Amino acid sequence: MEQGAEVLLKPLSECQIAIVGIGLMGGSLAGALQGACHQVVGVDRDEVAIRVAQDRGYIQWGTTSLADGVREADVVVLATPVRAIIELLREIGAYLKPGALLMDLGSTKAHILKAMAALPPDVEPLGGHPMCGKEVSGIKAADPTLFQGRTFILSPLERTSSQALALGRALARGVGAQPLVVSGHRQDFLVATLSHLPYLLACALVSTADATTSADPFAWQIVAGGFRDTSRVAGSDVTMMVDILMTNREEVVKAARVCQTKLEQLVSLVEAGDEDGLREVLSYIRETRREMYP
């Protein structure tokens, strides 16, 4: 309550919101916030991104200057790749107005929350991670409906006031998402299996096809929906994914090691021609998936 008691946070509808990084996620958030807040300011090093966002009506105005863009903002959202967020956190504290809510949209939280803890005491930090994405990047792929019905993870720090968390919840709901408060450590553990591991598997699959079937000109004529879906996330932005993998290494490697064991079990059953064993394992897996997506 140290900061919250001094500076009462405005309701979302009266907030000026600055979004730093007007790419797929930032641009989509800006567009989704139109009508839910007072105004949205776009901050990006790329003037073209600002112009596109403005042309689409996603932002009221934009600037390439971080200081100018966030100075008057009640809420600042960092929407760059994870390690760019961490760099921004080193610099941005000096520009923010007292009581400002500072959020991010980064996919891993351990390093970001650590950097947020070092912010000036009159800033309200709050980790954020909307569970959505696309295998395309950049403002041109932005879509204000991206967050509709998705879970928006909020990871408060100990110092985060209840008003700041409430404003974060309002922002998540304002873009059509469901806020869910999850600690940074727990979210990093969960997304390692549920988000980062699928990426590695998709990449391994594409890499395999490249090494085996891609020499056959028929390969891409017969490729079916299973391959397309299983490999989709291999098209994700590489800078974003390298940042994610490098800042969630321990959890990602742990999840991957479990997966490698599970894959080896399956391949061994096929190799041994153990039909009954295979049927049993595959039936259990099918039921498990059906419980996940009823």
Add this chain to the structure above:
Amino acid sequence: MEQGAEVLLKPLSECQIAIVGIGLMGGSLAGALQGACHQVVGVDRDEVAIRVAQDRGYIQWGTTSLADGVREADVVVLATPVRAIIELLREIGAYLKPGALLMDLGSTKAHILKAMAALPPDVEPLGGHPMCGKEVSGIKAADPTLFQGRTFILSPLERTSSQALALGRALARGVGAQPLVVSGHRQDFLVATLSHLPYLLACALVSTADATTSADPFAWQIVAGGFRDTSRVAGSDVTMMVDILMTNREEVVKAARVCQTKLEQLVSLVEAGDEDGLREVLSYIRETRREMYP
């Protein structure tokens, strides 16, 4: 030309087509053939499946008797799991009329083509594999648009006449697909990587989540599109998949071993924190996937 010269095959529009196995694939094919041929006969051990297919207008009539169903058919399509196809091939020769085209929709070809080679000489065998599917099974999931725009692999035997192959092509086009003639061995090699490996990876992913995150009640609230898509085919029919894996063991294991090596390379790069190496590999993979799906 032995058989083709004796019995001229009818055009598709005049054919009576019997489909054995009125599930997802057979039912969809029956529905897709309405209007493209003279009539469609459904053969299934399950009377309910026949009734549903008839109610939906997918078949003109149906029977639980294999002999009765295929006796007058110009084209017979076996649409059961692979090993049920092989069993049917042992029995069905005696019931077919001379010159009948006998196709299948099985996902692996080596064992099926071998069994087809033993058919009576006055039958025209032709392997078939439409590159489509769903993670659901049964007539109720059938969809006559399932084949639209998909590749329909045709694998002729040496004995298959050019007229029979032409009729097979017409059938594939008649349901909206693109026929593609591929040898059985080559198709088994290709689908091992492009279809069966994605299934094993999807299963390993679901199995991993079951072992790691599923104990956390938040897991299914935060699971995003990447996991859903990468794991989709783990919901495929188990009997169908066991048959596929057991009849394409060698190629599936070969593809899986390559994939395990690729996955280990990726995990090792993450574990070592080798950012440059990771960026290089992931960039190449992303480009490869973009070339696959421009």
